């Protein structure tokens with residue numbers, strides 16, 4: 001593996017889940033694999049979980065870790081090629097990337113969507129520049145369109161909470177006061193569809209395979225079919241929730257598909273309409289005693305009510321804890337192929 005952006009980069013999901021389980025039983029099993037290898041984590045945006053869990057994962061494997069917060073102490077970076085740099089940006093990414101690459105063996109990148117130019121965001125311009133110019137393996141720590149370490153941790157969490165039958169997993173849009181990227185729902189959809197395609201044994205008896213995966217959102221929030229092809233879309237939130245075993249809530253801004261192209265990155269509805277989608281006890285009563293999931297950070301009272309996130313079926317804390325496992329498996333793959 002030279003790059004980790006999509007579910008296909010990891011390959012066999014059954015094997016990856018087995019590796020995660022092996023590491024959960026002993027997270028230091030490969031503690032010499034990364035000796036004298038250095039991970040560089042580059043953050044263009046804030047983070048709590050990704051920063052801590054990925055650093056911990058690298059430490060589990062015996063790696064050294066350096067972290068750069070681009071917006072806190074580094075030179076302000078120009079990312080566009082062909083501009084006259086007479087503004088406030090002192091350094092170009094095209095020099096900064098090979099310099100950063102020269103100090104490390106693997107590079108992790110957090111670089112969110114700007115949400116103003118869909119083509120620029122969906123081309124993963126910043127990530128691909130790191131791939132091209134760092135000379136090192138690169139992985140996404142949430143880029144413009146994907147968050148695979150999160151989706152892998154989500155899959156691990158679902159596999160750890162098996163039901164007697166093939167699980168029904170519902171990705172539901174939920175309200176938020178600011179425009180957010182589509183990276184988390186894009187990856188979640190991509191990983192759920194692929195887990196179903198690979199026929200993962202996610203029921204308790206191991207006989208029933210795959211996932212019944214449904215996405216629900218108000219009109220205009222249709223995700224890019226490149227990520228959702230194979231999933232069912234149900235605009236009626238109640239119908240989607242009926243019989244659900246897992247409810248995965250997330251806000252995202254308009255993905256700008258079809259006739260919503262000019263609305264890319266926008267919030268489409270008024271406050272009152274939006275707030276009907278908050279996951280509360282009434283919504284959860286429609287489900288099959290579903291587990292509540294969210295990648296965090298979450299806004300209580302907007303995405304989910306206090307009682308739902310605090311209920312015994314909420315998985316938000318174990319889900320976040322599993323970020324250490326997903327990152328350890330991914331770094332282990334890189335190190336084993338060096």
Ligand code: AN0
Nearest residue numbers: 180181183184295296297
């Ligand atoms: C980010 C997002 O929605 O992509 C990060 C989530 C892991 N969330 C916020 O910026 C609140």
Ligand code: CP
Nearest residue numbers: 047048049050295296
């Ligand atoms: N879920 C997640 O990636 O959280 P952070 O933004 O805190 O890293």
